[in-house]
Amino acid sequence: MDMVEANGVVLGVDDRGSGSPVILLHGFPVLAYSWRHGAPALVEAGFRSIAFDQRGFGASSKPDKVVDYCLEALVGDVIGLMDALSIDEATLVGHDWGSIVAYTAAITHPDRCSRVVSLNVPYRGACWGFPSIDFIRENLADRFGYILMFQEEGAAEAGFAADPRRWLDAFYIGGAGGATVHTSEESAVYVEAFTHGGIRGPVNWYRNIDANAAAFGHLQNAPLTQPTLVLAADGDPVLPLSLMEDLDRWAPDLEFRVIANSGHWTQQEQPDAVNAALVEWLTA
DSSP: OEEEEETTEEEEEEEEOOSSEEEEEOOTTOOGGGGTTHHHHHHHTTOEEEEEOOTTSTTSOOOSSGGGGSHHHHHHHHHHHHHHTTOSOEEEEEETHHHHHHHHHHHHOTTTEEEEEEESOOOGGGTTSSOOHHHHHHHSTTTOHHHHHHTSTTHHHHHHHHOHHHHHHHHHHHHTTTOOOSOHHHHHHHHHHHHHHOSHHHHHHHTTHHHHHHHHGGGTTOOOOSOEEEEEETTOSSSOGGGGTTGGGTOSSEEEEEETTOOSOHHHHSHHHHHHHHHHHHHO
């Protein structure tokens, strides 16, 4: 990985290929490594693939303060990285939390984002907007109880330290509906990275939910002006297909596709199908 200074942090960046740039934004709790199947496919199709460990993850900086992981900072990292790499405009592809970053960057910096792709995550206006912790506690505790647990300083960190592999697998296997997502070698990459770097930074993303709601809640129904592709999984227990209705209300230039036989970790569970859909859309 190249180490690139951007927006006051140092980001670990996997930058390969040439042509039109495509920036790949991972979610929680994974890494740029989650795009290991997609990056080569993009390069083969003639694109420049840029996947990076977002702040708090993997090779990238891990600031100390909770506020350093607010959505404004995460979007700033994307724009700062583009500036550092002399990229004026790029396609943003996000999965999980990465989709939220991509959507928000597209709204707040439309001149820098030419197209938007989201894996598994509907647009904010169609999916609870930017919910507060109180809203999650009152309405979504069954689905997102872990988010409530994460609000207690040190709780997630202690659980992870007790058994890192088991803690991570609770997300990986749970998100895949009980299926095994990674080979033992792939699992070892994640366990080693989070054991070395810790889980506090990534969990701090969730500790900014109220701050993000205050900062961006007024934009939750702002329309996307860019061409948009949403790839949803037919077996995602976290964000099921029922949440994907009427997305064209917020993204008028929308293409929507369903990836079959996949849970939440779509680009890792069904990489061939995701790569084919993404490349076809980008080259159309």
